[in-house]
Amino acid sequence: MSIYLPIAELSVNIFLLLSLGGVVGFLSGMFGLGGGFLMTPLLIFIGIPTNVAVATSANQIVASSISGTLGHWRQGLVDFKMGGVLLIGAFFGSILGVWIFSKLVAIGQIDTVISILYFALLTGIGLSMLIESSKVIRDRIRRKSVKQKIHYHNWAHRLPFKIRFYKSKLYISVIPPIIIGFVIGILSATMGIGGAFILIPAMIYFLGMPTSKVIGTSLFQIIFITALVTILHATTTFAVDAVLAFFLILSSVIGAQIGVLAANKLRGEEIRALLAIIVLGVATKIALDLLVEPNEIFNLSVIRLVF
Amino acid sequence: MIRQLIILFYIFIGVLMPSVSIALVIGSDQEEIYIDANFSGEELLVFGAFYSDPSQSRDSKSDILIEVVGPLEDVALRKKDSYFGFWLNSKSVTFRDVPGFYYLSSTSELTNEFLTNNQIGLLEKERSEMIDWSSLTTDWGSVVNEKEKKEFYNALIRTKQNDSLFKQVSDEIEIIDGNLFRSYIDIPNTVPVGEYNVNLHLIIDNEVSQEYSYNFMVTRVGIEEAIYSFSKNYPFFYGLISLVIAIVIGWSGAEIFKRFRKV
Numbered sequence: 207m208s209i210y211l212p213i214a215e216l217s218v219n220i221f222l223l224l225s226l227g228g229v230v231g232f233l234s235g236m237f238g239l240g241g242g243f244l245m246t247p248l249l250i251f252i253g254i255p256t257n258v259a260v261a262t263s264a265n266q267i268v269a270s271s272i273s274g275t276l277g278h279w280r281q282g283l284v285d286f287k288m289g290g291v292l293l294i295g296a297f298f299g300s301i302l303g304v305w306i307f308s309k310l311v312a313i314g315q316i317d318t319v320i321s322i323l324y325f326a327l328l329t330g331i332g333l334s335m336l337i338e339s340s341k342v343i344r345d346r347i348r349r350k351s352v353k354q355k356i357h358y359h360n361w362a363h364r365l366p367f368k369i370r371f372y373k374s375k376l377y378i379s380v381i382p383p384i385i386i387g388f389v390i391g392i393l394s395a396t397m398g399i400g401g402a403f404i405l406i407p408a409m410i411y412f413l414g415m416p417t418s419k420v421i422g423t424s425l426f427q428i429i430f431i432t433a434l435v436t437i438l439h440a441t442t443t444f445a446v447d448a449v450l451a452f453f454l455i456l457s458s459v460i461g462a463q464i465g466v467l468a469a470n471k472l473r474g475e476e477i478r479a480l481l482a483i484i485v486l487g488v489a490t491k492i493a494l495d496l497l498v499e500p501n502e503i504f505n506l507s508v509i510r511l512v513f
Numbered sequence: 514m515i516r517q518l519i520i521l522f523y524i525f526i527g528v529l530m531p532s533v534s535i536a537l538v539i540g541s542d543q544e545e546i547y548i549d550a551n552f553s554g555e556e557l558l559v560f561g562a563f564y565s566d567p568s569q570s571r572d573s574k575s576d577i578l579i580e581v582v583g584p585l586e587d588v589a590l591r592k593k594d595s596y597f598g599f600w601l602n603s604k605s606v607t608f609r610d611v612p613g614f615y616y617l618s619s620t621s622e623l624t625n626e627f628l629t630n631n632q633i634g635l636l637e638k639e640r641s642e643m644i645d646w647s648s649l650t651t652d653w654g655s656v657v658n659e660k661e662k663k664e665f666y667n668a669l670i671r672t673k674q675n676d677s678l679f680k681q682v683s684d685e686i687e688i689i690d691g692n693l694f695r696s697y698i699d700i701p702n703t704v705p706v707g708e709y710n711v712n713l714h715l716i717i718d719n720e721v722s723q724e725y726s727y728n729f730m731v732t733r734v735g736i737e738e739a740i741y742s743f744s745k746n747y748p749f750f751y752g753l754i755s756l757v758i759a760i761v762i763g764w765s766g767a768e769i770f771k772r773f774r775k776v
Binding site: 208209210212213215216217265266268269270271272273274276277314315317318322433436437438439440441444446448449451452455456459460462463466496497498499500502503504505506507508509 | 548549550551552553554586587588589590591592593594595598599600601602605607613665668669671672673675676702703705733736737738740741744745748749751752753754755756758759760762763764766767768770
């Protein structure tokens with residue numbers, strides 16, 4: 207059974223869409239990630255045009271990060287002030303990102319740029335997960351416990367415009383979070399990701415936020431950033447496909463909840479290593495598409511209908 | 514049913530036009546193709562009859578040609594080149610007024626000469642030596658020499674063929690009883706919306722003796738049309754509604770499962 211997507215202007219198998227959403231949702235629920243970094247390339251693999259894949263992924267992430275934020279919010283693990291400061295940067299970043307995106311569409315280089323960005327992102331994510339999980343597995347075998355610093359003091363504490371973030375127990379300059387938000391905004395708009403994978407380490411290492419508050423705060427700000435990106439794409443690139451988004455959201459929300467349940471029952475490191483391998487597999491496929499001479503070196507795109 | 518209709522038609526025409534040696538009628542099973550949520554391509558049936566005067570000898574060779582031309586589009590064709598091992602888009606050419614769908618079918622293989630003389634067949638230009646480039650494109654970009662232009666032109670035809678949007682065949686028309694014919698034409702799910710022209714030619718001794726044309730429309734209907742036009746006319750509200758859907762499903766999903774887990 208297939209469904210016609212009104213914006214992508216093609217029909218796809220409905221079960222393929224549901225299982226794609228379900229699997230990505232499951233992984234995101236299990237690991238507490240948005241899943242956009244897998245959703246966008248997988249959509250492109252099944253033949254969805256790049257611009258539709260990016261814009262629709264952003265819309266889907268809104269749903270999955272709302273689901274995630276609620277839990278953290280109830281436990282008081284969201285630093286709204288920090289989220290707000292990050293959003294100031296993200297606001298301008300995503301406007302710039304959508305502008306860059308539409309320029310790349312116009313000159314016909316969007317597919318290539320997206321491929322290269324995804325290759326870099328997925329390789330980074332995959333390798334760091336693989337290293338981290340293998341280290342944990344090794345430490346577990348050696349029965350070693352890893353000591354963690356509670357608070358980092360670095361250059362972020364010496365810049366001007368310092369304000370107090372009570373929830374995170376921080377007194378730092380607003381410049382680093384605004385810059386981080388700006389960069390995440392650009393990436394979110396061009397790649398259709400929430401950016402948690404970059405945001406979370408940046409919040410821990412650059413801002414020195416407590417680990418417990420990081421996930422909730424990043425999810426909270428991802429809701430708004432992806433919401434903004436959705437609106438920007440809907441109004442400038444016209445690439446948000448509501449039908450595609452609907453099926454992806456439906457299946458990914460269910461998948462995410464099952465993923466959360468599964469995460470409580472299974473041991474993390476082995477599955478994290480597995481996810482790392484999946485991520486690296488996707489990165490390899492993207493790299494091969496860039497490096498191996500394609501069967502057809504020409505590609506066609508419709509500019510406009512002639513009336 | 515269709516067949517009876519054709520026969521009726523054919524008798525009718527025969528009675529009406531006794532002076533014409535060969536008459537032609539054509540029909541189709543649908544005047545409109547609707548793109549709805551279930552649309553996954555369609556098979557269009559084109560049928561017809563050609564009536565020949567029995568008093569005339571039948572040794573002259575007659576052929577039928579069906580041409581379907583979709584709405585015109587401007588398309589950008591890009592060529593990938595290898596840069597430091599990476600295959601990246603480089604040269605780009607903009608072709609003007611390219612049919613979004615093109616189908617050419619005949620009862621026997623037609624000669625290039627015939628197609629050129631009658632200006633039928635987009636695919637045939639590939640083989641012909643003289644191509645009127647000025648009618649094809651407004652922007653050659655950095656493509657300058659004749660050889661490269663031809664390479665791009667061939668690639669245009671090839672990529673369209675690979676997407677099943679261009680097709681030229683000589684074995685898809687079924688002849689029944691010598692005077693009735695029918696043909697099933699595949700309309701893939703990627704076809705553009707708009708007006709399509711179906712042109713039928715009856716060819717006798719390499720000359721077009723009869724022509725007949727009609728149109729059909731490919732249109733979006735129902736929810737597909739509603740979503741598409743809403744997204745174009747009210748993009749901001751379209752984005753907003755997409756968000757609301759995401760928020761509602763995201764929120765309620767979390768709530769439903771929370772209760773489910775407590776039980």
